[in-house]
Amino acid sequence: MPSSRISDEHLRQYSDLAEDWMQQYLRVDTTNPPGNEMRGVEFFKKILDDEGIENRVFEIAPGRGDLWARIPHTTAESKRPIILLNHMDVVTSDASHWKVPPFSGELRDGYIWGRGAQDMKDEGLAQLVVMVMLKREKVALDRDVIFLAVADEEAEGRGTDWFTKNQRDLLGNAEFLINEGGENLLENGKVKYVGVDVGEKTSYWLHVVAHGRPGHGSRPNPDSAPNRLVHALNKILAYKTPLRVLPVVDEFLRDMAPYEPPERTLYYRNVKKAIEDKSFQQEVERDESLNFLLRDTISLTMLGGSEQTNVIPPEAWANLDLRILPGGDPKAVLETLRRVVNDPDVTIEPIEPEFREANYSSTDNSLFAAIRETSAKYFPGTPVVPHITSGYTENQRYRPLGIVAYGFNPYTATEEEGSTEHGNDERIRVEEVRRGPRVLFDVVVKVAGQ
Ligand SMILES: [Zn+2]
Numbered sequence: 001m002p003s004s005r006i007s008d009e010h011l012r013q014y015s016d017l018a019e020d021w022m023q024q025y026l027r028v029d030t031t032n033p034p035g036n037e038m039r040g041v042e043f044f045k046k047i048l049d050d051e052g053i054e055n056r057v058f059e060i061a062p063g064r065g066d067l068w069a070r071i072p073h074t075t076a077e078s079k080r081p082i083i084l085l086n087h088m089d090v091v092t093s094d095a096s097h098w099k100v101p102p103f104s105g106e107l108r109d110g111y112i113w114g115r116g117a118q119d120m121k122d123e124g125l126a127q128l129v130v131m132v133m134l135k136r137e138k139v140a141l142d143r144d145v146i147f148l149a150v151a152d153e154e155a156e157g158r159g160t161d162w163f164t165k166n167q168r169d170l171l172g173n174a175e176f177l178i179n180e181g182g183e184n185l186l187e188n189g190k191v192k193y194v195g196v197d198v199g200e201k202t203s204y205w206l207h208v209v210a211h212g213r214p215g216h217g218s219r220p221n222p223d224s225a226p227n228r229l230v231h232a233l234n235k236i237l238a239y240k241t242p243l244r245v246l247p248v249v250d251e252f253l254r255d256m257a258p259y260e261p262p263e264r265t266l267y268y269r270n271v272k273k274a275i276e277d278k279s280f281q282q283e284v285e286r287d288e289s290l291n292f293l294l295r296d297t298i299s300l301t302m303l304g305g306s307e308q309t310n311v312i313p314p315e316a317w318a319n320l321d322l323r324i325l326p327g328g329d330p331k332a333v334l335e336t337l338r339r340v341v342n343d344p345d346v347t348i349e350p351i352e353p354e355f356r357e358a359n360y361s362s363t364d365n366s367l368f369a370a371i372r373e374t375s376a377k378y379f380p381g382t383p384v385v386p387h388i389t390s391g392y393t394e395n396q397r398y399r400p401l402g403i404v405a406y407g408f409n410p411y412t413a414t415e416e417e418g419s420t421e422h423g424n425d426e427r428i429r430v431e432e433v434r435r436g437p438r439v440l441f442d443v444v445v446k447v448a449g450q
Contacts, residue, residue, distance in 0.1 A: 001139055002445055003438045010137070015434035018129045019112070021047070022433045023105035025121050026114030032089035034063065037151035037159065040088030041065045044128060044149055051132050056170070060151065060162040068163075068170050069147040071134045075450055080175035081144035082367070082448050083403070084131075084440075085394065086124030087153030087180070090116040097424045111427040118413065118421040120180040122428050122436070124149060126410050127178075129437035130444055140450035144172055153394055160394045164401065174403050176367045176447060178440075181393045181407015184379070186414045191379040193256065195387040196371055197407030198248050199360020200396055201292070201323040204330040205351040206337070208232060208318045212345060217310035225345075226305045229316040232341045233300060236320070239340045241295045241333070243275040243284065244325060248360055248386045249293045255385040292390045296333055297323045319351065323390065326358040356396060360388065361404040370446035371408055378439055379412075410439035 003011065028039045041057055048055040048069050055069035073079075093102035093115045100106045102115040116122070131147050133139075148171075150159030164171070181197035210232060212225035221227075250271055257268035267274040267283075274280040275294065284291050291297065302319035306312065324330050330350070338348055363386050372384045395405035411432040420426040 001449060002442050006137055014129055014133055014437060018125060018433050018437050019430060022112050022125050023107065025125055026105035026112065026116055027103055029103045030089045031092055032152060032154045035089050035151055036063050037088040038063050038065045040149060041067045047128065051135050053131055053135050060159065064151045066151060066159045066163050067149045069131060071131060071141065071145045073141045073143050075142045079143040081146050081172040082176040082444065083146045083148055083171065083174045084127035085148050085177055085179040086120055086127055088124065088149050089152055089154050091154050091422050099425055107430065110430055112430055112433060113427040115426055117426045117428040118418065122411060123180050123409060126437040126440045130441045133441050139445060141448045142450045143448045145444060145448050146172065146174065157394055157397065160397050164397060177398050177403045177405040178408050179393055179395050179405060181389055182409040184409055184412040186412045191382045191412050194375045194379060194382055194384040196384065197389045198363060198386040199326050199388045200358060200393055201325055201390060202356050202358040202396065203392065204322040204324050204355055206320040206322060206348050207351050208320065208346065208348050210316045210346045211314065214314040215312040217312055221312060224312045225314055225316040228343060228345055229318060232343055232346045233318055235340050236298060236337060243294045245272050245275065245294065246325060249388060252385045252387055255383050292323065293388055296325055296328050324358055326360045330355050359396060359399045361399060361406060365404055367404060367406065367447050370443045373446060374439060374442045410436040
């Protein structure tokens with residue numbers, strides 16, 4: 001039963017609950033570090049208990065925890081579960097730069113304000129309201145719907161690591177997972193696209209060290225460590241990683257082609273051919289949001305040398321943030337950079353010995369179809385497109401378990417609203433809070449409803 005079959009009175013009640021609970025949830029301070037996600041667990045548990053929804057709490061470290069809840073299937077036979085995943089922790093905030101205190105949950109100017117209003121207490125809240133709607137409306141289900149709230153996503157992902165290691169059975173061999181990510185960009189009052197994150201890049205960080213003869217700053221030495229480092233970094237910055245078109249990126253660009261200026265439309269219709277074209281290559285380099293989709297990227301982020309201006313140090317260093325496309329080979333990239341630098345006095349080593357290979361889910365399944373159909377109802381005429389995000393999400397850690405994992409956001413946001421994520425004045429429009437749970441409910445019911 002889609003939400004259109006729920007009475008208007010009930011729908012209004014769910015929107016009222018969402019608005020009220022969103023404010024309450026934003027008042028729960030789960031800044032990570034230190035996290036204190038047990039506060040979030042308590043917030044969810046109280047509501048789930050009141051609603052009679054089965055749930056379990058796991059304190060994985062003092063003050064830190066995961067919460068699991070489930071609405072069971074109602075049919076004799078069942079399909080594999082769908083998981084609604086959210087993280088309860090939020091990044092730090094500096095109240096002196098905010099218009100309202102970051103944990104006030106204040107309602108002002110048509111917005112609810114607070115750290116986590118975009119990342120991702122809003123989505124966690126929508127998932128909670130969906131559980132309540134399924135329960136109260138007694139929706140017939142042919143698969144379990146699992147709600148999983150985890151700790152520490154903004155740091156090391158300990159909540160997810162602990163859960164997948166110690167409570168794997170509670171994931172019930174799930175088929176689908178909906179998590180944060182995804183972007184439904186609102187431009188001039190219209191949703192430009194519904195972007196579903198089907199994959200992410202993974203980070204691969206490198207430490208570059210140049211060695212040279214130390215000395216006094218008053219007697220320059222061309223082979224000094226800082227000079228060597230600068231030469232090496234110049235070569236790295238001038239180097240262009242090869243362009244590569246993943247099938248999902250091809251699909252995304254073809255879907256977006258009709259909405260682009262004429263020249264872009266032509267390129268996007270056949271991007272595999274376009275990447276051979278010099279002027280398109282230059283366009284890619286100028287366009288950050290296109291560039292990261294088509295290649296492994298390299299950002300120079302940290303630099304260090306002498307502690308004193310008049311001392312030439314024996315070592316100078318830099319850190320590089322590399323982001324590797326799914327299927328990319330970090331070792332090959334590393335070897336290439338060493339060749340590019342070609343200096344025996346400059347070493348390049350990975351900062352973390354372990355590399356998590358990037359992955360992605362395909363789009364030929366009933367979850368993607370459900371998102372497409374639901375979007376057509378709420379945002380008619382808007383393309384629904386698979387997207388690779390430049391950022392990281394925990395979907396990376398669930399796909400190896402055989403789960404189709406997407407970033408899907410039931411809310412829309414303007415560029416400006418979206419950019420408050422991790423920034424100042426994080427906030428969400430009240431009308432989005434009121435509608436979002438209904439959008440997610442319709443997706444879940446299409447996948448799990450009987
Ligand atoms: Zn997040």
